[in-house]
Amino acid sequence: MKTLIVILLSAMLTDNFVLSKFMGICPFLGVSKKLDSASGMGLAVTFVMICATIVTYPIHHGILVPAHLEYFDTVVFILVIALFVQIVETVLKKTIPSLYKSLGVYLPLITTNCAVLGVTVLNIDNSYGFLQSIVNALGAGLGFMLALVIFSGVRKKLEYADIPETFKGVPATLIAASIVSVSFMGFSGLFG
Amino acid sequence: MMTYLIPVLIVGGCGVLAGVLLTVVSRLFYVKVDERVQKISEALPQANCGACGFAGCADYANAIVNEGAETNLCRPGGKDAAESIAEILGVAAAEVVPMTAIVKCSGDCNAVKEEFEFGGLRSCKAVKRYYGGSSSCKYGCIGYGDCVAVCEYDAISVRDGLARVTPLKCVACGKCAAACPNQLIAIKPLAQHTMVLCSSKENGRNTRLACRKGCLGCKLCERNCIEGAIRVEDNHAIINYDLCNDCGLCVETCPAKAIHRV
Numbered sequence: 001m002k003t004l005i006v007i008l009l010s011a012m013l014t015d016n017f018v019l020s021k022f023m024g025i026c027p028f029l030g031v032s033k034k035l036d037s038a039s040g041m042g043l044a045v046t047f048v049m050i051c052a053t054i055v056t057y058p059i060h061h062g063i064l065v066p067a068h069l070e071y072f073d074t075v076v077f078i079l080v081i082a083l084f085v086q087i088v089e090t091v092l093k094k095t096i097p098s099l100y101k102s103l104g105v106y107l108p109l110i111t112t113n114c115a116v117l118g119v120t121v122l123n124i125d126n127s128y129g130f131l132q133s134i135v136n137a138l139g140a141g142l143g144f145m146l147a148l149v150i151f152s153g154v155r156k157k158l159e160y161a162d163i164p165e166t167f168k169g170v171p172a173t174l175i176a177a178s179i180v181s182v183s184f185m186g187f188s189g190l191f192g
Numbered sequence: 193m194m195t196y197l198i199p200v201l202i203v204g205g206c207g208v209l210a211g212v213l214l215t216v217v218s219r220l221f222y223v224k225v226d227e228r229v230q231k232i233s234e235a236l237p238q239a240n241c242g243a244c245g246f247a248g249c250a251d252y253a254n255a256i257v258n259e260g261a262e263t264n265l266c267r268p269g270g271k272d273a274a275e276s277i278a279e280i281l282g283v284a285a286a287e288v289v290p291m292t293a294i295v296k297c298s299g300d301c302n303a304v305k306e307e308f309e310f311g312g313l314r315s316c317k318a319v320k321r322y323y324g325g326s327s328s329c330k331y332g333c334i335g336y337g338d339c340v341a342v343c344e345y346d347a348i349s350v351r352d353g354l355a356r357v358t359p360l361k362c363v364a365c366g367k368c369a370a371a372c373p374n375q376l377i378a379i380k381p382l383a384q385h386t387m388v389l390c391s392s393k394e395n396g397r398n399t400r401l402a403c404r405k406g407c408l409g410c411k412l413c414e415r416n417c418i419e420g421a422i423r424v425e426d427n428h429a430i431i432n433y434d435l436c437n438d439c440g441l442c443v444e445t446c447p448a449k450a451i452h453r454v
Binding site for chain 1: 198199202203206207210213214217218221222223313314315318341
């Protein structure tokens with residue numbers, strides 16, 4: 001139990017995927033303009049990360065390891081994740097249209113999201129068990145959402161700030177992102 | 193040989209399996225979409241401004257096909273959008289009156305005084321909360337450009353402390369009208385030229401003290417209008433455009449020069 005909590009918190013804070021590992025930077029900058037889209041994207045990513053872990057874990061240990069094809073992890077995982085996201089999108093569209101409307105727009109963005117692939121590959125690299133992998137995916141997803149939500153707040157303030165003309169737009173956003181990232185370094189060493 | 197064949201078979205098998213699975217799922221969960229909705233959605237400008245009264249372009253396209261909404265409601269799309277929608281539906285194109293936004297204030301920095309310097313957020317909404325704004329006229333344009341920030345067409349700009357609309361660029365989506373804390377911006381037909389460019393509800397004396405270009409509520413225009421189209425309400429003139437024939441007589445009679453031809 002203790003290891004699970006440590007995995008969850010370290011995936012969220014110390015090893016935050018966006019701010020410490022620099023994965024999933026494009027949605028971090030692209031979708032963090034508004035709070036509701038940031039939280040929507042965060043939820044969608046968390047959901048897909050957990051499901052992708054559930055799908056890829058048995059494939060790695062059931063098919064690829066016995067056949068000594070561990071080096072195919074990345075290729076097969078991309079295939080499986082893309083397939084999975086596509087299926088979820090189709091099913092959602094038919095069964096829960098309201099959820100599809102709020103989450104659906106983010107799903108195609110996630111298909112090729114490096115953070116999702118990163119979680120599944122890291123789970124294998126760290127030789128986590130099945131439950132540990134799922135907890136790690138949950139933590140990574142929540143950390144992603146946390147980073148997005150925090151940054152959407154920063155960007156809102158940034159819009160009203162009186163910044164020099166040269167820095168307006170992308171430069172100011174990138175500087176703010178780096179400062180948020182530095183602030184997350186305060187968590188390092190939290191778990192030894 | 194087998195060392196190469198097995199990986200190819202496994203990965204290739206995964207790919208084929210994925211393809212089959214996707215086909216099955218897309219058949220199983222097929223959602224029937226009216227293709228006209230898709231086409232109309234493409235004909236709309238995707239501004240998602242909400243000026244039509246629906247929640248975005250996709251919703252409006254859906255409403256046209258399924259709920260029989262009017263085809264000429266899209267303001268950014270204007271005549272072109274209305275025509276292509278009518279063509280997709282196979283009905284006669286409805287008439288589109290080109291509209292534009294107008295700022296109902298003429299108090300630039302020559303006409304009004306700054307009562308204090310505001311050091312907070314550079315936003316009209318923020319200044320408005322602080323004693324009703326730093327300008328001497330509490331009804332006029334604040335000039336920090338909340339309307340400029342929301343305009344997606346670069347059609348409105350602040351010059352000399354007064355927001356001005358470029359009618360050629362304006363698509364009349366109404367986003368600026370919603371952003372103005374003083375509700376100064378109106379959407380009017382492009383062909384309508386006579387406008388009272390003052391929204392002050394103060395009496396004549398106080399209006400004159402606050403702004404050199406404000407409407408004094410003297411009722412000269414009301415008396416002189418041949419069509420009886422002008423009334424003075426809340427100390428400023430309001431034109432009834434159902435009666436106004438755009439003759440411009442009021443523009444000449446107004447002693448404060450608050451009525452303009454735009």
